Amino acid sequence: MSQEKPGAEPFIAELKRWRDVRGLSQSALAKAVGYTPSYVSKVEGGQQKPARGFAEQADRVLHAGGALRRTFTEIEPHVRSEAVPHQHAPESAGPDSQPASVIVQHDDAELYYDGTTYRATQRRQLYNASPDPIARYLIRISVDRYPGSPERSNRLYRENPLTWEEISLTAKVGNEPIGWRVQHDRDAFKELWLLFENDYGRYPLYPGETTWIEYSYTVRDDKWGTWFQRAVRLPTERLSVRLNFPAELDPAVWGTETTMTAAAFPFRTAIHQDASDDRRIYSWTTDDPPLHARYRLEWKFRARPEHEETAPTMPISASDKMRSIGVVQAGDPILTTKARAFDLPREAEDARRVVAELNSATERAAGIHQFSKGMGVAAPQLGIDRAAAIVRTAEGEVITLLNPKVIEQSSETDEQYEGCWSFFDVRGMVPRPRSISVEHQDIEGNRGITIFEDAVARLVAHEIDHLEGLLYTARMRPDAEPIPVSEYRGTGHTWTYQSGSATP
Incomplete structure (x- = not known):
């Protein structure tokens, strides 16, 4: 028989479900929430009473939409919260674990x-x-x-x-x-x-x-x-x-x-x-x-x-469609807060998981809109407070940005209309440098500098702005206003540039 306490069963099941949906192992979840793998294993095995702090952190990391917090509140009278994580210990298979052999x-x-x-x-x-x-x-x-x-x-x-x-x-x-x-x-x-x-x-x-x-x-x-x-x-x-x-x-x-x-x-x-x-x-x-x-x-x-x-209730506006695939919309504080940097390579596993979420989001977005100019998404737009973004160029190249920072930009600029998944009903004319030099890291923590030009520079700069807590409206001229997407005539076309040097 399982040693699981009856009162904790709903929380354990909900935790397993969201960990399964998000694709995190017990060890990966433990690292992300600041608890030990042994603690997570014992909670799921019913040998350890879950703590409120653990429930709140797990809900945030797994993007469970409050499901774990709500379930913990329901079972709280039956469990005693413990705020101190267990020290690392070898994980043992509980009586209800799958045979490892x-x-x-x-x-x-x-x-x-x-x-x-x-x-x-x-x-x-x-x-x-x-x-x-x-x-x-x-x-x-x-x-x-x-x-x-x-x-x-x-x-x-x-x-x-x-x-x-x-x-x-x-x-x-x-x-x-x-x-x-x-x-x-x-x-x-x-x-x-x-x-x-x-x-x-x-x-x-x-x-x-x-x-x-x-x-x-x-x-x-x-x-x-x-x-x-x-x-x-x-x-x-x-x-x-x-x-x-x-x-x-x-x-x-x-x-x-x-x-x-x-x-x-x-x-x-x-x-x-x-x-x-x-x-x-x-x-x-x-x-x-x-x-x-x-x-x-x-x-x-x-x-x-x-x-x-x-679904029969599928929203019809562009912003609602983006919301329906998990994109955080304007007004959420995470979009105006600087994203937390990764400590690489120590947090390499966390970075991989975030990048996986970003890639999945771009696949979902490609199913509801034609991105002829390319596309990009930053982690805060998925409710993840980490400094990661990806860009997919019009030619199909995927650029992964971890802890990126613009260190140099060209004096030559141009203005083009941009859209943002977090308020996709409008487009805004945004001035940007034609070339930027970006310092960034790979998953091993190695630093490098890449120069991006014209359309790719615009896409990359847009996503780095997100990681700095800025929306493109902050870059627009004071007298400029976004226009409704119904009035925008650039859908289906790439950005155009005059020939000339764009070197920083």
């Missing part, structure tokens, strides 16, 4: 969409490398309809929680149907043990043996969201995934990989596409994925009207 020889997943409902089918070939038989396997079902807008997701699942009836879970080991024991049951998160037994017998996996397990469940598209993530939680030899979509929806699919030692970047190999009757099937495979890696597939149905793809 399980090797996944093949992790195969398929997501099938029929136009209204997603069906996820997971198949894993397990090898028992331990001296003891294994009789259960831990699985999670986690949904997030609006990954960039936690408040909106929280509201959706509070009003319309994910139920066991609609999931229609089935599971089997080999060819035998099996049951399960629920460990956590929350509005948007289910965690349960698949039990290798049924009414006719028990089917343990003995040392040195291999077996296949399979489980399948369904979720309607108004609760699922347009993403599918595979997390490598156990040593895995091969991972494969397929997305099976109706061809009439004209799907566009892309994928990103995040590991403990690298920022999010596109899949190393291409996603293979096949056409079969009226279906489009996207498949991707990798061998020997690193432990704790996350592989995230996202998509857009180009033939489906916007309101059908996202």
Whole structure:
């Protein structure tokens, strides 16, 4: 039996759910919130009562939209807050932890969409490398309809929680149907043990043996969201995934990989596409994925009207669309506050996670707007108080900026209209230097200086301003005013520049 206190179960489940959604290991979360990995492990294992300070920090770091703070307040009468983090200690597996000696020889997943409902089918070939038989396997079902807008997701699942009836879970080991024991049951998160037994017998996996397990469940598209993530939680030899979509929806699919030692970047190999009757099937495979890696597939149905793809209440204004994908809007204090610098390489893992969030945000934004001039996003625009930004040029080059600072700029300037995701309903004429020299760091902490010119200089300067707590309106001439986007005629065109030197 679990040692978890009944009163803390809602908080533990909510913590696991948001850590899973954000792709943070226990160690990564511990570092980000200022607690030890042992403390986080014991909280999730029910062996340690969570502290209010921990709950507040975790809610902020995981961008949970107040869900963790609210859940802690609900359970607070049943727990005693402890403000002092535990000292580092070896992490021990609790009684309900997954056996570390399980090797996944093949992790195969398929997501099938029929136009209204997603069906996820997971198949894993397990090898028992331990001296003891294994009789259960831990699985999670986690949904997030609006990954960039936690408040909106929280509201959706509070009003319309994910139920066991609609999931229609089935599971089997080999060819035998099996049951399960629920460990956590929350509005948007289910965690349960698949039990290798049924009414006719028990089917343990003995040392040195291999077996296949399979489980399948369904979720309607108004609760699922347009993403599918595979997390490598156990040593895995091969991972494969397929997305099976109706061809009439004209799907566009892309994928990103995040590991403990690298920022999010596109899949190393291409996603293979096949056409079969009226279906489009996207498949991707990798061998020997690193432990704790996350592989995230996202998509857009180009033939489906916007309101059908996202929600019946999909906002129509440009700013509301940006808000719906998780972009902080003007008026939030974080946009006028200087961002906190990274201490690199000590905080390299934190920097990688932030850059992964930025890359994911640009993919979401590209699905709702055409960025012919290029695009950029800074961490404060996602509610993250760290000095990181990325720029995607019109030619497709991705520029990552960590702790950037403009150290020199050209005397020659020009004025162009700019837009900002944090108030996207307007455009403003902004004077900028045609060339800037930027000092920045890489993930190892090495410093370098890069010179950017013309359009790229404008994009980079715009994002560095965000990290300094400035919006582009602060750069506009005193007599200039932003114009409504409906009056702007530059959409779909690049910025133009007269020939001439732009050297600082």
